[in-house]
Amino acid sequence: MSDTAVTPTGRHPVVFVGAATMDSIALVPGYPGADDRVLAEELTSAGGGPAATAAVTAARLGVPAAFVGTVGDDADGERILADLRDEGVDVSGVTVATGRRSAASVIVVDRSRGTRAISARPGPPVDTTRGVDLVRGAEWVHADHLGWPAVRALVDPALATRPRLSVDAGNPIPGFAPDGVDLFVPTVVALRRVHGERAVEDLLRAAHADGARRVVATDGGRGSYGADPSRPTHHAPGVAVDVLSTLGAGDVFHGALLAAHVRSDDLPAALAYANVVAALACTGLDGRSAVPDHERVLALLPDHDPAHA
Template identity: 30%
Template structure:
């Protein structure tokens, strides 16, 4: 079977990870245990996830002309990601994310830096990559104008477009008809639909998104797995896995990268969701967003261990 060809259009950040037993409250100072500088960014993370699974992966993005930019590019190259679509922006710092990691959970502040300089012109300059790919993956750590333009351009070539709407930002209605797979978490689903979590069901919000023109809506549920609105407008659940959590930073990116990879291989959405759930479970057992992305050999070994939770 030929390798799926994926293009990721998105952010590249240096993650400054502070490990601490206690996250400080307002006005409080606490002592941490460790600080690490780890290549990240949703776009770069998803690209590494796809490449480690065996996809021919390209990324379209932007870095600054600083030391972080060089490190980000080196990390991608080391993971066999094609970086010819990445531009260096002079006089601008690369994107960065400040991450507090405590008891296996995280709090994140993202500084876009050069990511804000990725424009529709950059999509046009890398049009050949869209023409040749199977799946295009998008997130929202780059300008919305560029995301909308890229989605339209990809659909004009008949490509499958997966949008991971994180971090949640207002989107124009025109984008939804150009999205094949939309993957919010529960908080993002509420943001895009006005869902009342105390009263409405996931089904209500997911149906609303389908009415806007999205074909497949998948809501990620953290350790519980994911929910999918099927062709009959019924919600189906894909359960999660019981694992020892080390770092959840790249879990969503592992899920989306694996989902795009599986769709690129020709898997149906339900089978692709099962695969994505498996990959994201393995990712959180290791430190670092990109460092935690598993290979196919690791996936096969983990699958034999039977760690799956009972269906929701």
């Protein structure tokens, strides 16, 4: 995979549509019981949200990215936008909803069990009014579970000339069908909710039968799987790291997968690349602080030849 920086072509290679949140995160040795007080090993606040974190990931990996969504006119909204700008993400398509509070979460990460508990405050509905031109003029549009209805209203998958569509289906999307989606990215667990307890390859084929084009399914520490219709299934194994928290790992994977697709259409390479990025992100407490840059990822890819970057 090339390490050449992506040059903008007058439009963003990827526009991410959906949720942006402000998260307060505590790392504890074990979950407190009722009325217990537990000392946190670490406390931090950071931006989150599937689409917003994916946008940050793509930008950090050198791919120009824009985020389209909605925040409130509160301090959390100001921080969300400031953090995205600091990462180089274009936020010109973000709507600030007057009199509304931004989405926010309180997250407790249990080190002993490697699990987390989340209490979330929903934000305003996704409004794409300010981002219509960004969405329609992108090379790729990636939507999370909150962003997909807005994207679907703007882009008809049946059109011959349109952005390529990527959908994060790790969270349920009411009424969703992947027909015409160019890059459908659920978890293996999400596919089994729809298609039952089948082998992973059978799950990918079931998604193809539903109309998805390229399907990539993530499976936690076991890595990721991908296939095009009527082509072999590829598996990229997970990458071993010292995991601190898996918060946002799936969102980071999506951003990295899109960054890889902007550079190359090679599916096995894209899976391996995204696995490395998501694994490294798990060495940080929040979903963004440990996301690497493109050069570090290339250095860790086992088959990367610097002489043919």
